[in-house]
Amino acid sequence: MSEINDMSRRDLIELGVAGAAVAMASPAAMAQSRAGSSDGDKPVGFAIVGLGKLSQGQLLPGLTRTKNAKLTGLVSGDPAKAARLAVQYNVPAKSVYSYETYDRIIRDPAIEVVYIVLPNNMHAEYTIRALKAGKHVLCEKPMATTVADSEAMIAAAKAADRKLMIAYRCHYEPTNLAAMRRIRSGGIGKPRTVWTDMSRQANFSDPSDAWRVSKEMSGTGALADMGVYGINAARYLLNEEPIEVRAWASTDRSDPRFKEVEDLVSWQFRFPSGAIANGSTAFNSNGGMGFQVAGEKGRVVADPGCLYGGNRLTFGAPNGKTVEITEIDQFAREMDWMADVVRGRAPMVAPGEEGLQDMRLIDAIMQSIARDGATIKTDWGYKRAVDPAAVVDV
């Protein structure tokens, strides 16, 4: 554990942040608390549904580094790829499923959690089918392409009495957690402004990426793909919810990538505290994945802030000092967290309702764009159940 996190834990305890002392208990203390649970010491079995770049590059390798989670199933539409990865990751052939045989996981007790890593428009269907099969679900963000689908997923989890968590990896990422803790502990004073830019020059020549600019499959293009990081970040950095939203889009319709979806979206959130957040996202801009939060006493800059690795955190303004962060495998940490949720050892950091809130804000952004930037009220009373900064130990 890095020094900054030690410091933050102390700060949080001193400040009396609710639950911090308990929630930030060490893995050793967590292990002790397992006593009495019959499954307590058994790793939680995960099936990965969708074997694209994220699964192959991050999640399957991540599952070789988890402590409480273990790969026990694969689901893919490509039998050859599935068979190859099953051999590579030691998954028995009987636990390799196609989309046609997917519902048979109900009879596979080795699979306790289904991790949905499919194009956005398939999240709802495959989540609901997994829940009906009695499995817990970890689902990639954005949780769906519509608010209605998101609500159906939450209802299905309730009906099945299973856990549904949305995979916001930055909730388990040390740079983001250190930024949140810096803010919660009063290190920048009252936060005033947040700025996020989540943009990259995206090439969709790989067919497995083409869905990201399909309106049907992605929902909202760059906004769904990367903008959701900025939307979620503004909320977890400030630990409050926007009451007003507005947005402009700027899209080159002659670019074949943007026949169906917007490219650049720039939005503003107004928060109850008076803080104002500006976010932007685009597939045709190389802005990176970064954020700044400026407060009355100082600021936090993460540039980059939401990459898989190599994030860089700076405190102070201007010309602040770079903070030493010990990197971890954020994907492994996230899957371990889900395993702890299933075993009843940890709260869900991002339950379905948390994913729904981002979906409703995406919807408000799109409404504003359709109405030439009109202000959309978003004070519908949502309140985050769990602050990642108060519970996630890295």
Added chain:
Amino acid sequence: MSEINDMSRRDLIELGVAGAAVAMASPAAMAQSRAGSSDGDKPVGFAIVGLGKLSQGQLLPGLTRTKNAKLTGLVSGDPAKAARLAVQYNVPAKSVYSYETYDRIIRDPAIEVVYIVLPNNMHAEYTIRALKAGKHVLCEKPMATTVADSEAMIAAAKAADRKLMIAYRCHYEPTNLAAMRRIRSGGIGKPRTVWTDMSRQANFSDPSDAWRVSKEMSGTGALADMGVYGINAARYLLNEEPIEVRAWASTDRSDPRFKEVEDLVSWQFRFPSGAIANGSTAFNSNGGMGFQVAGEKGRVVADPGCLYGGNRLTFGAPNGKTVEITEIDQFAREMDWMADVVRGRAPMVAPGEEGLQDMRLIDAIMQSIARDGATIKTDWGYKRAVDPAAVVDV
């Protein structure tokens, strides 16, 4: 001259930017072109009007480093301070004026330029009086507190056939010029987004600063004081003019600093190219003085970007490389530029019209705030006469 500027000059010439080859001629070539002017080799005499922090800390020291500009007069309401500075900077007692005796500068041929460094609401009166006395004027930004005053200043300069230039120091600052040239030369591809935050935790306990939060004296508080840097920067970074503007303010009215003016102002500009700029400014936020421009191929980050010194420029995204910039005295360069303007050797980089454009945009921002963030059309057809990147050599 730093390597980056050599490179930029070459790029500009290759790209055929109008006037670049001529305008970026070396000081030696400039000196040659003076032949034939009777006053050509005589330094231009400057009177500084208002002897506050900026004058004492930057402008009077800057005038000891100028090549073509020379301090020849002081104007102050504080006779003791004026007398002390006159001795320190070798100004004859006869060229020290009070606000009552100010108009007598008409009979002081050693004063050719009057540099107005007064609270914003005094700019118009003292500029117009100087112009009527036959002097050229360099006036601090924002040029006034109202659009009407700005227009009156421009009319007075025309009537007197004298030069009126607004003191946008960043037009002469190497970090900003390198950023502009990087963008003009195509180094980041087509620009898509600009972000600026110009904010500081401001303490007005010094009585000489109190005017900055007086509505009458400042116009618009932080927006006038620091926001104008971000407004101007978005325009010179993109080299185009906003066609739509909107803004939100967030002000703690219980804070005694903000009885009359807004504190935090966050605005958005939409440009003809499709680029979108987000700017923020506040006296109660420690965000620094920085900007990012993201384009199709990369980005430019200046953080900080608009300080007197110590600015830091980064190219590339994310985790770009810091660019080596050779610092200069930007105030000395600006006053030398004004001297060259007076001698007919250089174009005005920021004539009164350039200051007026920012005043009209500030006015549009305030209109939008008054109308709860409504979009204000600003496509009134203004076009910058001179691009700093094409003419200013540092």
